[in-house]
Amino acid sequence: MCDRNGGRRLRQWLIEQIDSSLYPGLVWENDSKTLFRIPWKHAGKQDYNQEVDASIFKAWAIFKGKFKEGDRAEPATWKTRLRCALNKSPDFEEVTERSQLDISEPYKVYRIVPEEEQKGKLGGGCMNEVTDMDCSSSEIEASTDDYLAIIKRSPSPAKDTCQKQVLQDWFIYNHSAALSQMIIQFYYGGKAVSQVTTTRPEGCRLSVGNVTGEKPYGTEPLESIRFPPADYIVSERQRHITKKLFGHLERGILLYSNRHGIFIKRLCQGRVFWSGNCMPFKDRSAKLERDEVVKIFDTNQYIREFQQCYSGQLRLPDSRVTLCFGEEFPDATPVQMKLIIVQVEQLGLKQLIDSSLKSYNTAGLHVLPDPQMDPVQRLLPDPCTTHQRAFYRETPQITV
Structure with missing residues (x-):
């Protein structure tokens, strides 16, 4: 039996956040609302403001029960969790050629994948069997070799920029001490x-x-x-x-x-x-x-x-x-x-x-x-x- 709440939760939640206009940089990319931008400023930038630039990632952590006010702030972890969720979910697909990561206010662009398209790719299987997407602890604590393997894959220029950000985000999180x-x-x-x-x-x-x-x-x-x-x-x-x-x-x-x-x-x-x-x-x-x-x-x-x-x-x-x-x-x-x-x-x-x-x-x-x-x-x-x-x-x- 299909779980109607699992894989849909991130999709429904994220659409609601975009429509709320509460998060700077989280906006629709097109009028048909099939593409959206999500702010992706690196924590190492001089003008990084955690309250603004990490707000959507923090909101996801709160929604998932991974963070509550008073806990130690971990913006790199919040960002990693939402990135993993987006990358795992069949509801979303990153549009790397539209992403802009080398500007003063960087962002990524994702496409919301229609359910019909998802079913076609999986041979008509039940999409809603997918559980609520999140990062496991082993993924958050990924080893250096895992990321180096990603980097060495002869990427296209667009993906290369994305992978630089992956390396930087992982490195800052795992080696801050x-x-x-x-x-x-x-x-x-x-x-x-x-x-x-x-x-x-x-x-x-x-x-x-x-x-x-x-x-x-x-x-x-x-x-x-x-x-x-x-x-x-x-x-x-x-x-x-x-x-x-x-x-x-x-x-x-x-x-x-x-x-x-x-x-x-x-x-x-x-x-x-x-x-x-x-x-x-x-x-x-x-x-x-x-x-x-x-x-x-x-x-x-x-x-x-x-x-x-x-x-x-x-x-x-x-x-x-x-x-x-x-x-x-x-x-x-x-x-x-x-x-x-x-x-x-x-x-x-x-x-x-x-x-x-x-x-x-x-x-x-x-x-x-x-x-x-x-x-x-x-x-x-x-x-x-x-x-x-x-x-x-x-x-x-x-x-x-």
Whole structure:
């Protein structure tokens, strides 16, 4: 016997919401009311307003009993649930050529599929046996490989744009916690000396000495991370100069990471130069001004570039930010001669990269390094590679 309430609930509910005009951007696309637009702004956009841009997704979560006022807001989960419901339901079909995802107010377009057409596709079977569409917990917690498999399917340009959004939505939802953690690598004279992973979402203070009590981003004090001591530097002259430079780095820098990117504030007297995907000019050095908060890495921009490496030249973008203390960078001086270089990477992005490279190796494909990559990426030893792990076994780890 057919269930007359199951598969019809989403269709009836959504039509009512469109007709209500209560949700900005949720409108009919044509006069015959067979096509409609649904707002699809990404949570990472600077002008994202949860109350407005996530309102229809929140309404669906409330309707399904997945959310009630007072619960923790999870707009990414709400969006995922409605997307799954639309994609599973035979009542709806996305019209990708009409969707606009790269504009200031992005939206998707769906077609309401007539019941006769659905029955024809299923050989006259009972359409109303379809249960109320929703996401299972396993779908919400889908693995990286599932999404990478979608991305690698040689999509059309229209679907490619859609799949970029799928990757971004999934990534932000599954890695929001890991995006607050940073992997920080220290290099003295071009040689790797230490690596540490931050643990607090409030960020960290990187300095020469222990500085406590700072609470610039919230109610909890920042994690304190110290520069490794210069005693491990072999060259006596380099060790002496590095120690002198430490004298200008006492107040250090503040680092903070979230789903939007990596932010920095220079407090120390010593100059700090940087390179990353937010650099205003790619052909010259960028200096941090004192006591000014600067965004030095854009996570969403990286994910877009990462997506392109699958569908284009297979050039892996640089996921790390490089900081150079006391000396101009990048410049003509060989990177091995720089006294102090620190590289910062979001833990969540590293997890995505590791998973993707594993997937590529399994498929027999290869991701090529970017020839335009910052020179420090090519010349400095990489402590994350198998080759450099041997180096770390031979070199004493420094507790920071």
